[in-house]
Amino acid sequence: MKCSIIISVYKDTDSLDLILDSLSKQTVVPDEIIISEDGNSAEMAEYVANVKDKYNNLDITHLFQEDIGWRKNIALNRAIIASKYEYLIFIDGDCVPFDDFIENHVKQASKKIVLAGKRVELGEQITKEIRSKKLTVSKLTNNYWLYAIKLIKDKTRHLEDILHISYKSFLAPFVKKEVNYIIGCNWSAFKEDILTINGFDETYYLPSVGEDVDLGWRFRGLGIELKSCRYNANLVHLYHKKRFDSSQGIINNAILKKNFDANKFFCDNGIIKKI
Template identity: 30%
Template sequence: MKIDTSIVISTYNSPEWLEKVLIGYNNQTYRQFEIVIADDGSGKETFDLIEELSNKVFYKIQHIWHEDNGFQKSQILNKAIVACTTDYILMSDGDCIPRQDFVEQHVKYREEGFFISGGYFMLPMNISKLITEEDINEGKCFDVAWLKHHGLKSSFKNNKLTASGFKAAFLNYVTPTNASWNGHNASGWKKDIIAINGFDERMQYGGQDRELGERLFNYGVKSKQIRYSAVCVHLDHKRGYKNQDSIDKNLQIRKETKEEKKVWTDFGIIKK
């Protein structure tokens, strides 16, 4: 079986969530992929988990790690991009459990000259905690009836879990949400990401994924919207790394990228 897709999963000291995510990938209908974990400085518990799961799952895991130096997700993502062994890269996070057809949908819609934009379905903390390996294997955590039984409220957003076929395609088409590069659910060609020099490593929390997508647009890559087709559920967590200074700095970088139609960053994979 030829591996043709690399899945980059970002994580930082969240082994409980990462375990659920990696179990999700062990249930995929499309299996021709490797997992590349972009680890922003996790401790021993994460190392032990990855070693344990490497002996249980069908796919190969690369664990790309650097020392903890605060929120440096852009840096570790660039290292993970370089480590990917295939031509196509799917990116998600270590708190997003993929539905069984998640990778299949990205592979189905991939096309030269495009990147793919997906979304996520946010779960509250109580449900995030109670999901077991069995619930993931049996697909219960994607079942609206099961989720409602455990307290999920009715919402139009529930269509992300229930839509399929024509309805999913229609909702992908009419959604007002931009088909941007979303770090939790996006994919594209490695050669395109390398051509724009990957992520801007000046950027910490807040929009570094969007800025990558904006440079891909400037490079001439278009996007496809599949938020109702490629489904992952997002496990709740605190965001202690979120701060306004970082967000403001990143907004300024994004403004320059748009106004100057920048394709390349001098602060990416290749440094001046």
């Protein structure tokens, strides 16, 4: 089975380089990488043009669109259509995978199942060390017990999700991993199952809810279940200031409730347009 990983980005080439460095050294290297840019910055275009030689074991495609506000869902639908392979993994451009991230997604893949993972939200100081190359994500995540005190002092959020137990570990079956929703920065599914719900709902024009929570209940409504890959397919979220506020969540939740009440599992404004 071949997979495409779709990375949602906006201008931040430094974080993207950390991600591509990780993907180039994975235990299972993805067959295709789609950089899904919600914008069209010259810096990103120049970076991608130059980086293909640096990471020559990666098949990199760069998609972009006019920068006229938050349109992440449109960009992601375009990436789904453009993807060449049957299994799709989604991450955000500020999240760096553990060394066996791809392996833990593809080796647990099943049709009619969405794998939903979590993320560790690093603090400001450790993020600075990673960006300045004083510390690598690989070193941090492979020896996280040595950095426990430092991570706590740096106000790391969701620190429990740095615990890593591979899908093939004898401990894996004994770890309780319930999942009720998708986090947009770490999930995967077969492309045909994503098409079953018509992809992302482009009615959402603000961040939060629309690119993750909305997906989960629509998948389940059409018989595609969520399965946790927590503690298996891990990644770290690099620190940055929050980019959205609670008012945006209120607007999105109103859209979500309207569709939920109408049992609108196949969205009207997705990959196929019914509006």
